[in-house]
Amino acid sequence: MLELQWPWALLLMPTPLLLLWTRARVSKQTEALQWRFAQQLYTASSAKKQTTHKMSLICFLGAWISLIFAITGPKWLGEPTHIPPTGRDILIALDLSGSMQVTDMVLNDRPADRLMAAKSVLSDFIQERRGDRVGIIVFGSKAYLQAPLSYDLATINQLVQETQIGFAGEQTAIGDAIGLGMKRLEDKPADQKVLILMTDGANTAGRVSPLQAANFAAQENVTVHTIGIGAEQMTVQGFFGPKTVNPSSDLDEPLLTNIAELTGGRFFRARSTEELADIYQILDQLEPTPGIDTLQRPVTTLFHWLGLLALLLTGGALLASGSVRLRRQQTP
Structure with a gap:
């Protein structure tokens, strides 16, 4: 025209x-x-x-x-194009410690390790966050920023798929991951500070204790949702034949629950890929994307x-x- x-x-x-x-x-x-x-x-x-x-x-x-x-x-x-309005800033902290390679999940009717299941579910979650800026933190013995906050969801998703176990070390620094997330979310509006932390273990490394980091997060109005991933039963081959073990015995559920409660978030337990997918659907409802797109010519x-x-x-x-x-x- x-x-x-x-x-x-x-x-x-x-x-x-x-x-x-x-x-x-x-x-x-x-x-x-x-x-x-x-x-x-x-x-x-x-x-x-x-x-x-x-x-x-x-x-x-x-x-x-x-x-x-x-x-x-x-x-x-x-021709007019749809531009999604500005939504939330969401950081996803993904555990890449050695225990994430435990094959106690099922993906497409095949055995899969915890990281493969997490990548699959995260891919769908990220693609649905139109209007939000999404960033990725990976942590093991240390915490690193894998992808800064960005509207380029395709690139964020690609960087998630490129992560590998051991990139950040073999241990688990939960407190450092929360601290790094706070730093990246500073100077943001209070209703836009969201950190989703997914891990399968307990805090075994790092310079900052998880509860101390959670208290700082609460002061900065950062909402932290925590997800504990890992099955509770798994059949392994022992010396005397097959036996059932709990592969998530190291998961510190009380700690993850305290972190979520201190920051106004929620703790979720994902024992399977299906439960993990359901959790991210709940997070979609707890942290909704902007409702109406704007038109731009x-x-x-x-x-x-x-x-x-x-x-x-x-x-x-x-x-x-x-x-x-x-x-x-x-x-x-």
């Missing part, structure tokens, strides 16, 4: 006709005082002149029309193209009028 910023400039369009009309009424004594452009228009308008004069007139008029349309500030509005400015066209047509008109004068001089 074409839009004119200053449509009143179109009132200047008949100016050349007014100049021709004025030129026809003036006396021969004042012809030398007339505007050179009007003189050329009057000369070119005569029916007795050659085709070159007509071409010069057409080029001048085309340049004038292009110039007037350029002055109006024309803009082409493209791409705007293309046409001023420079019309200005260039007017310049080219003016050059063509000058060349045409110059060739006419040259022929006159050559005629005996």
